[in-house]
Amino acid sequence: MSEAMIQADGLVKIYKTKQTEVLALQGLDLTVEAGELTALIGNSGSGKSTFLNMIGGLDRPSAGSLTVCGKNLFKMSEKELVEYKRDTVGFVWQNNGRNLLPYLSALENVMLPMHLSDKRKKKEKALELLERVGMETKKNSKMSTMSGGEQQRVAIAIALANSPGLLLADEPTGSVDTRTADVIFDIFTELNKAGQTILIVTHDVALSKKVKRVVAIRDGKISSERILKEKYADRLKEITVDWRNEDTQEEYVIIDKAGRVQIPREILDKMNLRDNKVKLEYQDDKVIIGAPEEI
Numbered sequence: 001m002s003e004a005m006i007q008a009d010g011l012v013k014i015y016k017t018k019q020t021e022v023l024a025l026q027g028l029d030l031t032v033e034a035g036e037l038t039a040l041i042g043n044s045g046s047g048k049s050t051f052l053n054m055i056g057g058l059d060r061p062s063a064g065s066l067t068v069c070g071k072n073l074f075k076m077s078e079k080e081l082v083e084y085k086r087d088t089v090g091f092v093w094q095n096n097g098r099n100l101l102p103y104l105s106a107l108e109n110v111m112l113p114m115h116l117s118d119k120r121k122k123k124e125k126a127l128e129l130l131e132r133v134g135m136e137t138k139k140n141s142k143m144s145t146m147s148g149g150e151q152q153r154v155a156i157a158i159a160l161a162n163s164p165g166l167l168l169a170d171e172p173t174g175s176v177d178t179r180t181a182d183v184i185f186d187i188f189t190e191l192n193k194a195g196q197t198i199l200i201v202t203h204d205v206a207l208s209k210k211v212k213r214v215v216a217i218r219d220g221k222i223s224s225e226r227i228l229k230e231k232y233a234d235r236l237k238e239i240t241v242d243w244r245n246e247d248t249q250e251e252y253v254i255i256d257k258a259g260r261v262q263i264p265r266e267i268l269d270k271m272n273l274r275d276n277k278v279k280l281e282y283q284d285d286k287v288i289i290g291a292p293e294e295i
């Protein structure tokens with residue numbers, strides 16, 4: 001069996017401050033295969049960025065195991081971590097100012113992080129990447145003269161400069177309007193069709209309806225997954241599909257390795273439980289969880 005692109009098992013991240021400890025990831029399990037396009041959604045504070053930062057090598061996990069592209073994030077030296085961030089993962093942020101130099105052209109910005117020694121090859125590769133994000137006509141424009149959406153497209157090209165196995169994006173459409181967000185999302189879809197593995201953190205539930213796999217994180221653990229229904233999978237780019245309003249995905253709840261499932265708060269509220277005890281029944285291949293009868 002081939003190795004997964006991301007393999008997180010029982011991943012824990014604790015942030016310690018003088019006064020408190022925050023358990024940002026609470027034993028998170030996730031497998032992402034090479035070639036997948038996955039969106040990570042969840043409420044504010046659920047641990048999305050923390051998880052992305054662990055995968056991106058920007059911060060160290062506290063416990064569990066995490067392997068990305070065959071590399072063990074727990075066993076890396078500082079030097080290996082620098083190489084990993086340069087070669088294995090590419091990162092796109094909501095705030096593209098973190099990636100771009102305003103006084104340089106789009107082409108120069110894309111060439112900057114490349115570690116190819118041959119300048120001609122660097123330029124060739126940068127032009128090819130700008131074409132892939134639809135920015136070839138603006139190759140000589142300074143970043144400071146571009147719109148937020150255009151800057152974000154160049155940021156995607158920069159993240160791909162060293163051909164990373166994995167592209168990570170944290171709220172890449174968070175600062176642009178809906179139409180531009182659609183364009184940016186379509187670029188991710190096209191890159192994925194060409195084989196790029198991509199993990200995107202997004203708040204945009206409507207946009208995530210276009211993605212083949214949406215993983216929801218709650219309280220530092222994966223709680224559910226939504227998978228694109230087959231009838232929509234082939235129609236990803238059709239304008240007749242109303243992605244924002246149609247129910248394009250099937251939802252599944254995740255059972256963790258210890259057999260635990262998270263029941264969504266809305267359902268718990270409807271169950272109107274008196275305390276934390278429920279009745280579990282197994283009937284016709286179904287597990288039924290219900291409020292206990294009054295004794």
Ligand SMILES: Nc1ncnc2c1ncn2[C@@H]1O[C@H](COP(=O)(O)OP(=O)(O)OP(=O)(O)O)[C@@H](O)[C@H]1O
Pocket residue numbers: 015016017022023024042043044045046047048049050051
């Ligand atoms: N550097 C830090 N020091 C202390 N606590 C932190 C730190 N970074 C994150 N946290 C805490 O960890 C938890 C998870 O935060 P995280 O930023 O991963 O959530 P998120 O799902 O990305 O939220 P948002 O959607 O608002 O960006 C939160 O309780 C947050 O306050």
